[in-house]
Amino acid sequence: MIRLIAVTIVLIVWDEFATPAALRLPIAPLRWKLAGQPDSERRKPEQCRTVTQMDWKMTQLALTFQRWRSALRLGGTVLLGLSSGCDLPDRHDIGMFRKPAAWEVTDASASERDRIEPSGLSRGSDAEAGADDTWQFWYLHQVESGDIVGGVEMQSQRITSVGTDDQIQVTLHERVLVESDASVAWTPTQFRYMTSNGQTFWYALDGGLVRSDSKFRIGPVEQSRLVEVSEKQIRFTADGFSNTQSKTIALPGILAGPLAVYRSLLGHPLAPHKQRKMTLLLPLQESTADLRIEGQPPALARRLTDQGVVMDSLREAIAVVAIDASRQRQQYFWYDDQGVVQATNVSGDPRFTYRCEENQYNELAKPVLQQQYPVVVDVPGEQIAPGQLTLLALDVEQSPNSLASTTSTWPGITAAPRQYVQEIDSSHQRVVMAGPAVSLAKFAGLSPRYDSPVELADLAETPVLNYRSTGVKKVLGVAATMAGTSNEEKAVELNRTVHSLLSFVPLSTGVRSASDIAQTGLADSTEHAILLAAMLRANYIPARLAVGLRYLPEAADESVSPDSLSSADPTPTYPFVYHAWVTAKVEDGWIALDPTTGQLVGPECLTLDITDASNLKADGFVNRYLAILRSLRLRVSAAVVES
Numbered sequence: 001m002i003r004l005i006a007v008t009i010v011l012i013v014w015d016e017f018a019t020p021a022a023l024r025l026p027i028a029p030l031r032w033k034l035a036g037q038p039d040s041e042r043r044k045p046e047q048c049r050t051v052t053q054m055d056w057k058m059t060q061l062a063l064t065f066q067r068w069r070s071a072l073r074l075g076g077t078v079l080l081g082l083s084s085g086c087d088l089p090d091r092h093d094i095g096m097f098r099k100p101a102a103w104e105v106t107d108a109s110a111s112e113r114d115r116i117e118p119s120g121l122s123r124g125s126d127a128e129a130g131a132d133d134t135w136q137f138w139y140l141h142q143v144e145s146g147d148i149v150g151g152v153e154m155q156s157q158r159i160t161s162v163g164t165d166d167q168i169q170v171t172l173h174e175r176v177l178v179e180s181d182a183s184v185a186w187t188p189t190q191f192r193y194m195t196s197n198g199q200t201f202w203y204a205l206d207g208g209l210v211r212s213d214s215k216f217r218i219g220p221v222e223q224s225r226l227v228e229v230s231e232k233q234i235r236f237t238a239d240g241f242s243n244t245q246s247k248t249i250a251l252p253g254i255l256a257g258p259l260a261v262y263r264s265l266l267g268h269p270l271a272p273h274k275q276r277k278m279t280l281l282l283p284l285q286e287s288t289a290d291l292r293i294e295g296q297p298p299a300l301a302r303r304l305t306d307q308g309v310v311m312d313s314l315r316e317a318i319a320v321v322a323i324d325a326s327r328q329r330q331q332y333f334w335y336d337d338q339g340v341v342q343a344t345n346v347s348g349d350p351r352f353t354y355r356c357e358e359n360q361y362n363e364l365a366k367p368v369l370q371q372q373y374p375v376v377v378d379v380p381g382e383q384i385a386p387g388q389l390t391l392l393a394l395d396v397e398q399s400p401n402s403l404a405s406t407t408s409t410w411p412g413i414t415a416a417p418r419q420y421v422q423e424i425d426s427s428h429q430r431v432v433m434a435g436p437a438v439s440l441a442k443f444a445g446l447s448p449r450y451d452s453p454v455e456l457a458d459l460a461e462t463p464v465l466n467y468r469s470t471g472v473k474k475v476l477g478v479a480a481t482m483a484g485t486s487n488e489e490k491a492v493e494l495n496r497t498v499h500s501l502l503s504f505v506p507l508s509t510g511v512r513s514a515s516d517i518a519q520t521g522l523a524d525s526t527e528h529a530i531l532l533a534a535m536l537r538a539n540y541i542p543a544r545l546a547v548g549l550r551y552l553p554e555a556a557d558e559s560v561s562p563d564s565l566s567s568a569d570p571t572p573t574y575p576f577v578y579h580a581w582v583t584a585k586v587e588d589g590w591i592a593l594d595p596t597t598g599q600l601v602g603p604e605c606l607t608l609d610i611t612d613a614s615n616l617k618a619d620g621f622v623n624r625y626l627a628i629l630r631s632l633r634l635r636v637s638a639a640v641v642e643s
Contacts, residue, residue, distance in 0.1 A: 132267045133158045133168055137340070138361035140304070141176055141351045149351065150176030150195075151365035154259060159202070167210060168203040170259055177368050180630065186399045189634045191377040193219040193626065194507070199283070201257040209255035214283040220374040220526055220578050221510040221622040225283040229255060236286040239512070247286050255281045261293060261319045261331075265339040270295035270317050280321060289323045301334040303342040304354040314342055373506045374524075375578035377549055377629065380571045381636025384551075390435040391640035392551065392603045397633040398427045410628065415450045416546065416607035417583055417592040418600075430637065433603040450583075450590050457612040458542035458585070464513055464530055464616045467538035471515035475501055476535055487541050488586035491593060492600075494539070495582075498532045499598030506577075511618040528595040529580040533613065542585040545613050546592065547625060550579035551604040574636060578625070579605060606634075 134157050141150035152174040159167045174197040180190055196217040202210045212227040226237040229251065236247045256263075256278045264276055272295045280291040296316035302309050314334040322328040330347040344353045356364070379394070396413055413431055415421050422430040461467055479497045482490045502517070508524035514534035517527045529545050536543035552575045581594040581601050592601035608628050 132263075135266065137262075138356050138358055139353050140356050140361065140364055141353050143350050143352075148364045148368065149179070150174065150368055151361055152353070153361065154262065156263070166205060168205070170201045170203065170257060170263070172197065172199045172201075172259060174198075175365075175368055175371075177371060186401070188399065188630050188632055189377055189379060191375060191629055193375045194371055194373075195219075196222075199258065201259075203257070207254060207256070209257055209281055212257060212281065212283055216284050217374070217507075219622045219626060220524065220580075221618045222508070223284070223618055225286070227281065227283050234281070234288070236283070238286075239509075249287070252279050252288055255279055255288065256291065257281055258283075260291060261317070261333060262341050264293060265317065265333065265335050265341060267339050269315055269335070269337060269339045272297045282323070285323070287323060289321050292320045292322075294318045294320070299334060301343055302352075302354070303334070304356050304360070306357070306360075309354070312342075373552075373577040374510075375625075375629070377576040377634070378573040379576050379634045379636055380573045381634075382638060383572060384553075384574055384636060384639040385641045386553075387641035389551070389553065389603050389639065389641055391432065391638070392636070393430060393432045393638040394606065395635045395637045396429040396431055398429075399631045399633075400427065401631075410609060410624070413606075413608060413632075416610065417450050417590045418603070419450070419607050431606065433606060435603045452590070454542045454585050455612065457614045458544060459537050459540065460612075460614065461537070462613055462616065464511065464613050465534040465537060466513050466515050467534040469513070469515035469518075471518035472531070472534050472538065475518045475531070476538055479535070482539070486587055487539075487584075488588065488591065490539055491536060491541055491584045491586055491591065494535050495532060495593040495595050496598045498528055498535065498595040502528055502531070502595070504528065504596045511616060511621050525578070525580040525596050529582050530613075532582045532593060532595045536582065536584050544583045544610050545580060545616075546583050546607050546610045547578075547580045548608040549576035549606045551575075551606075552577050553604070576606070576634075581605065583610060 136153075136155040139152040139154075140148050141152070142148055152172065154170070154172050156168060156170045159169045161167075176195045177192045178195055179192050180188055194217060196215075198216075199212060199214040201212045204210055209227075209229055211229060212225075214225045214227070216223050216225075224239050228235045228237075231251070233251050234249050234255070236249075238245045238247075258280070260278060260280060264270075264278075270276060270293060274295040276293040278291050280289045282289055294317060296318060298313050299316040300311060301314045301316070303312050303314065314336060317333045317335070319331045319333060320328060321331070332345050332347070333341050334343045335341045340355065342355045345351070362369075381394075384392075398412060413421060413429060418434050420432045420434070422432075424430060466472065475497070478501065479494060482493060485493070501521075502523040503521055505522045505524055508522060508527055510524060510526045512527065512530070514531050517523055517531045520527075523531070526545075526547075533543040533545055579594075579596075581592055581596075583590050583592050592605070592607075594601045594605070609624070
């Protein structure tokens with residue numbers, strides 16, 4: 001018996017150290033795909049796909065070695081177990097810790113594998129309405145560091161109307177804070193911007209989508225889409241500046257909405273090797289895509305409970321959304337036996353989404369839900385003391401691949417009203433924002449005052465600055481009589497008028513026409529600036545839109561906390577938020593007006609870009625702004641404050 005045990009130990013040791021490392025197929029990481037585990041403990045879904053696509057011969061050779069290793073370990077364990085009287089773990093115990101290897105299960109027959117099942121979206125009559133129609137779930141977005149960066153609330157209910165067929169109404173409300181990418185070689189100043197997704201869908205009982213109403217936000221811009229489905233076509237309607245814009249495409253069949261996977265799995269779990277296929281509506285892209293849901297064997301995954309994140313054996317499905325051959329997305333879903341999704345992850349996305357209870361959602365997602373500004377930049381540097389800011393200086397470094405170096409449409413940070421720039425070298429600048437007008441003698445070596453020549457575009461009417469519209473003419477009548485006054489006096493008075501007409505809210509639609517803004521009482525800084533620019537041009541005063549960052553003094557005390565000063569990096573950071581205002585040409589030159597305050601722009605505002613709004617579009621506006629932020633490193637170098 002002693003000899004037998006000794007031989008067994010030798011075989012196991014030989015198996016462990018003599019097998020070539022290159023032939024050891026990483027089957028365990030390939031099977032587990034642990035949702036939410038660090039990279040050191042698991043392989044991400046996209047890495048798993050790479051492994052499964054290894055050369056066939058190499059895979060077979062590796063599997064042969066794995067079979068030898070399994071046989072050696074099994075034989076050794078049996079001999080040692082027999083000699084010591086220990087029991088082998090049963091099949092259920094093995095299955096709880098890893099998914100079985102290919103040779104440990106019976107393969108599905110060709111007729112059963114990849115069988116197409118019904119979508120699971122069709123519902124019965126009123127008498128058959130149940131939990132599949134009425135439900136409400138909450139989810140949290142979490143990154144690998146453990147931070148909660150967003151949340152989703154989704155709800156479904158059956159709508160009964162007199163004289164019409166019943167419908168199922170599904171709503172989705174999502175909000176996410178997107179951090180600046182710190183993984184690239186050149187890291188900009190840390191910033192985060194708000195994205196949100198609010199959608200309502202109405203389904204017929206046969207599972208087909210009837211219509212949808214959606215709103216999408218990226219930073220300071222929100223866009224809306226209305227979708228109506230008829231027997232043969234799909235009509236997309238988007239908000240325009242002066243009129244609605246519509247697009248029509250052919251109806252490929254019964255449509256499903258963005259929550260189709262959740263609805264399909266709920267109450268109808270998908271068995272391994274089975275598939276469900278449907279056509280998916282993409283409202284923002286104004287198109288449709290093919291959706292394929294593939295059932296997978298159960299997997300060990302993380303889910304969120306009242307006690308925190310725990311490991312559990314869950315069902316698994318993979319959803320593949322394909323607009324065409326080059327635009328595809330793969331998403332993993334882990335769900336329970338009732339078909340309720342517990343966790344999900346999009347391949348390549350560091351975020352994992354976990355189902356939670358309502359109280360957890362309200363508590364853990366509170367910082368995201370209470371975020372008030374569309375973009376916040378955390379600028380480090382010298383201390384800014386409390387009090388009235390009269391001068392602020394920033395050191396600026398531009399990325400080698402900044403927007404200014406790749407396109408001629410953005411010249412980089414330049415002089416602006418009350419903003420002076422010192423060029424240190426090709427990639428470094430010092431920018432000084434002053435309060436009252438100052439003499440150039442105090443800023444030796446800095447750029448001269450902003451003195452751009454007036455262009456025809458500075459007075460032109462555009463789809464956004466439609467100052468001849470009835471709405472703008474109506475608010476112009478509210479302004480005080482300005483006959484016999486100078487252009488500067490008119491500009492200052494119109495600035496006060498807009499401030500009194502509109503109430504400032506940090507989050508609104510953003511880019512829309514002046515006539516639409518004039519009919520509302522709430523507006524963000526972009527909308528304030530658009531209405532003021534239109535009113536100035538209506539009075540023959542050249543006007544441009546300016547966008548940049550505004551130092552938020554009310555949040556400065558929180559940034560300069562004792563904890564931040566006692567950390568490894570004692571440099572405090574200060575919050576600068578997205579802001580827009582207007583530059584106007586008057587008798588003595590260009591001045592900067594902030595209609596959200598009704599005052600002239602002060603030293604707290606950094607001008608990043610100035611445009612005549614001749615070709616202003618929502619997508620291009622926000623993409624350009626975020627690209628500029630990704631090109632910059634900012635640091636507070638000096639601040640003058642009056643107590």
